[in-house]
Amino acid sequence: xxxxxxxxxxxxxxxxxxxxxxxxxxxxxxxxxxxxxxxxxxxxxxxxxxxxxxxxxxxxxxxxxxxxxxxxxxxxxxxxxxxxxxxxxxxxxxxxxxxxxxxxxxxxxxxxxxxxxxxxxxxxxxxxxxxxxxxxxxxxxxxxxxxxxxxxxxxxxxxxxxxxxxxxxxxxxxxxxxxxxxxxxxxxxxxxxxxxxxxxxxxxxxxxxxxxxxxxxxxxxxxxxxxxxxxxxxxxxxxxxxxxxxxxxxxxxxxxxxxxxxxxxxxxxxxxxxxxxxxxxxxxxxxxxxxxxxxxxxxxxxxxxxxxxxxxxxxxxx
Amino acid sequence: xxxxxxxxxxxxxxxxxxxxxxxxxxxxxxxxxxxxxxxxxxxxxxxxxxxxxxxxxxxxxxxxxxxxxxxxxxxxxxxxxxxxxxxxxxxxxxxxxxxxxxxxxxxxxxxxxxxxxxxxxxxxxxxxxxxxxxxxxxxxxxxxxxxxxxxxxxxxxxxxxxxxxxxxxxxxxxxxxxxxxxxxxxxxxxxxxxxxxxxxxxxxxxxxxxxxxxxxxxxxxxxxxxxxxxxxxxxxxxxxxxxxxxxxxxxxxxxxxxxxxxxxxxxxxxxxxxxxxxxxxxxxxxxxxxxxxxxxxxxxxxxxxxxxxxxxxxxxxx
Numbered sequence: 001x002x003x004x005x006x007x008x009x010x011x012x013x014x015x016x017x018x019x020x021x022x023x024x025x026x027x028x029x030x031x032x033x034x035x036x037x038x039x040x041x042x043x044x045x046x047x048x049x050x051x052x053x054x055x056x057x058x059x060x061x062x063x064x065x066x067x068x069x070x071x072x073x074x075x076x077x078x079x080x081x082x083x084x085x086x087x088x089x090x091x092x093x094x095x096x097x098x099x100x101x102x103x104x105x106x107x108x109x110x111x112x113x114x115x116x117x118x119x120x121x122x123x124x125x126x127x128x129x130x131x132x133x134x135x136x137x138x139x140x141x142x143x144x145x146x147x148x149x150x151x152x153x154x155x156x157x158x159x160x161x162x163x164x165x166x167x168x169x170x171x172x173x174x175x176x177x178x179x180x181x182x183x184x185x186x187x188x189x190x191x192x193x194x195x196x197x198x199x200x201x202x203x204x205x206x207x208x209x210x211x212x213x214x215x216x217x218x219x220x221x222x223x224x225x226x227x228x229x230x231x232x233x234x235x236x237x238x239x240x241x242x243x244x245x246x247x248x249x250x251x252x253x254x255x256x257x258x259x260x261x262x263x264x265x266x267x268x269x270x271x272x273x274x275x276x277x278x279x280x281x282x283x284x285x286x287x288x289x290x291x292x293x294x295x296x297x298x299x300x301x302x303x304x305x306x307x308x309x310x311x312x313x314x315x316x317x318x
Numbered sequence: 319x320x321x322x323x324x325x326x327x328x329x330x331x332x333x334x335x336x337x338x339x340x341x342x343x344x345x346x347x348x349x350x351x352x353x354x355x356x357x358x359x360x361x362x363x364x365x366x367x368x369x370x371x372x373x374x375x376x377x378x379x380x381x382x383x384x385x386x387x388x389x390x391x392x393x394x395x396x397x398x399x400x401x402x403x404x405x406x407x408x409x410x411x412x413x414x415x416x417x418x419x420x421x422x423x424x425x426x427x428x429x430x431x432x433x434x435x436x437x438x439x440x441x442x443x444x445x446x447x448x449x450x451x452x453x454x455x456x457x458x459x460x461x462x463x464x465x466x467x468x469x470x471x472x473x474x475x476x477x478x479x480x481x482x483x484x485x486x487x488x489x490x491x492x493x494x495x496x497x498x499x500x501x502x503x504x505x506x507x508x509x510x511x512x513x514x515x516x517x518x519x520x521x522x523x524x525x526x527x528x529x530x531x532x533x534x535x536x537x538x539x540x541x542x543x544x545x546x547x548x549x550x551x552x553x554x555x556x557x558x559x560x561x562x563x564x565x566x567x568x569x570x571x572x573x574x575x576x577x578x579x580x581x582x583x584x585x586x587x588x589x590x591x592x593x594x595x596x597x598x599x600x601x602x603x604x605x606x607x608x609x610x611x612x613x614x615x616x617x618x619x620x621x622x623x624x625x626x627x628x629x630x631x632x633x634x635x636x
Contacts, residue, residue, distance in 0.1 A: 070607065079607075130472045144573070146469055153575020154448045157608045164569040165603055167486060177568075177603045250495075251482040251569070255462070257471025285483055285495045287390065289397075290475045 003061040003128060006054050007311030008047060008109060010067045012036050012083030018304070019049040019057050020311035024122040027303060028057055036084045043084055044092065048099040056246070062105035065092070066114030068141075073156050076108045107313035109314030113152050113159055114298075115214040115307030116143025117317070119262045128259040132252050133299070134161055134245075135265035140182040141175065162186070164245045184244030185274075187267050191238060192222045197233040223236035224270045235273075241276035244268070246281025250291065253282065257290045264299030271298055319374070321326075321379040324372050325629030326365060327429060328385045330354050330401030333361070335368040338629035342440040344622060346375055354402045361402055362410065366417040373449035378411075380423035382628030383410070384432030386459075386460050391474050394426045425631035431470050431477055434461025435627030435635070437580045443616040446577040450570050451617070452479055453561075453583035457492065458500040462574070480504070482569060484562045502562030505585050507537045508555060515551040523551035542588045564599025568609065571600065575608045582617030589616055602634075 004027065008017040013188050015034040025310025030050055035042040051063055067082030076093025079195040080083075100106075116133035125131045129148050135141040145152045152158050162182035163175050170179025171192060183189050192210050197203055203265075206226050214222045226234035249261055263271070275296070283291055301308055322345065326335040348368055352361040369381055381448045387399030394411025398404075418424075427435075434451035441451045446464050455458040456479030470476050479492050480500035488497025489510060494611040501507050512529050515521055524544050532540045544552035564619040567579055582591070586632050593614070601609055619626055 052354055142573075146464065151469075151574070153608065154577045155575055155608065155611065157605065158573065158575030159571045160575075160605055160608075163572040163605055165565050166425055166483075168484070168565055175605060247483050247486055250574070254478045255460075255570070255573070256469070256474065257473055257476030257478075259472045273354040285474065287493060288469065288480055289479075290473065293473065 004058045005062045005064065005311050005314035005316060006051055006060055007134065007307035007309070008035060008050065008063065008065045009114070009306040009310065010047070010065060015046050015050060016307055017054055018307045018311070018317065020308065021052045022315055023186050024308060030054065036317045037126070040084045040087045040090050044095055044099060047096060049101065051100060051190045055295055056228040058124065060104065062107065062314035063318070064107045064109070064114070064312065064314035066109055066111040066306045066310040068111045070157055071110045073107070073152065082305050090214065105314060105316065107310070109310065109313055110152065112141030113143040113150055113307050114309035114313070115264060115305040116159070117144055117150055117198065117300050118301055118305035118307070118310050119264065120145045121312045123305055124262045125260050129257040131260035131262055132161065132256065132258050133262045133264060136185055136263060136267035137265035138187050140186045161248065161252065164248050166247050181244060186243050190223055190267070191216055193237045193240060194219060194223060197237065203233050206231045207233060220267050220270055224273055227273050238270060238273035239277045242277030243281050244280035245274060247285060249278065249282045250285035253286045253290050253294050258294060260295045260297065262297055262299050264305060269297055321442070322370055323380040323382065323629050323632035324378055325627070325632060326368070326381065326383045327432070327624040327628065328352060328361065328365070328383060332538050333364050333368060334625055335372055336625045337372045337625065340633055342614045342626060342629070346372065348372065355365060357403045357554035358405050358408050362417060363414055369418060371423035376421065378632070380425065380632035382425045382427070382630065384427055384429040384624045384628040386429045389426055389428045391425070391427045391470065393477055394424065419619060422634060423634065426472065427628065427631055428474065430459030430481045431461040431468055432627035432631070433623040434463055434477070435630050436619055436623035437582065437617050439630045440626050441581045443578050448576040449578035449580055450479065450494055450574065450576050451582060454503055454581060454585035455583035458504050479566065479570060482566050484493055484565050488561045499562060499566040503527050503559050505538050507559065508541055508585070509534055511555045511558060512537060512541060515555065520552050524549045532627060538585050538588055542591055545591050556588060556591035557595045560595030561599050564594060564596035565603060567596065567600045567614065568603035571604045571608050571612050576612065578613045578615065580615055580617050582623060582633045586616055
């Protein structure tokens, strides 16, 4: 029987797990509630249940777990996790191993790093040996692959490309800094820029009617369709988004000279809206040779990059 | 007889070479004119002569050569070198090997990358496994060591931390971009900021008398002593220098989570003038944990970091 592994993605709402072959093929995928509000004990119980259920399908050699937060992957410890109640320095690998029994290989990693590994292994970065993955979601995450290996920093806290400073005097970011990439190229940033547009009394925009009725989670989608219909304020929001992203990509390319930048996350759906200004800025600000050779592409695994990368780690890759 | 190697640093004016032990000790150092204006042929002749002269002192196992410019270290080719006349895609390793005869190991690398390797091997970064070296000179160069290895990019063009964008609408940089770190934290930047200060008619400063009589090369030194004497405009120049450097360091720390940042190059002599504002900005903008743990230190090898790093490469290190 071939050696299959389980890749998992632990979110604040859901917990997804999949049985994955050594070739990266997903055989079966399950999704259950993570119960993150009940604390890490409940989450670990749910992880164990999911592992046991998926294990019935085949001989499982390892489990890889991706979690949002600061992860000490060498020690198998969650240092901080914003989406799980009361977690500080929690030894998840040890506790999960105890619960699962046996000597199954368990790998723990930050979710954005898993996404980068997944896209590099099976997605847009399949042919690249170096890439930066930028995930455009509620915030902006990132993962760095150099020479076919994840670089997650001296303490596993690297890859935080969302917190590069783009505009030193710019908007306040959730991290406390001003003008981070995240405060211009995320769903949160789109919502703020909508507010800013509406605060200018002279601005005529369809957003004035639509935005107040829109669920905050749907705002990027709404601003996208408004832009597609030619709403100038909405087009301008995506332009600002793209310019900030392009400035960030240029700095990354100048620093790291990677082969690829892969853009993923929910807000990457607005690709057509922001990629033009982003690429223009990259070409303008990047050093000629590395900026010309870098490929900028959309993530391909469509939400499965995290579990795929976690599975790669479970197979013993790094 | 112990295996010694030769480390070399090829500048536009001088060519320096040293006999170095496997433990990183410099046994003997020589400096001759590089004759870079006469073209690469003359430079290679001079390198060969220096190698032959140093070889008389001991059994030489390898030669490492650091050169400013875009270097394809795998192929041993100088892609571009700003300080040597008419060099495009020059196969220096092949031509130097032909001239030296025998089967001596030859390594070619960008000079800032050599400096980073030197400081990591024998200097300020001796105890670190990851660091970014930033060289503050006429321009701003850089080199990145991750997990004890040089990361010079997919094409050997990485580490150009001087061309991160700090102020998107800032001063024009030599690279054609606006607001690069280099246009705020280099000797060139200091000279521009002096001009800017003098252009404000209201500004009272001793620079108004001194600057016109100062050799441009000496300007950082002159602005440093003026600042030490309390000249407000000069203090402000070093503050702006430090703030830009701190913004850049914060982004580097957030992206790479390295253990150390090492600051070298001639302008690092003004350390006391800029390090305060630089560290303040780093703490303000860096993510808490990686910014608190990163050590920011001055380079230790005092001009020998380049030849030391080149020697490391000659020993077969990377």
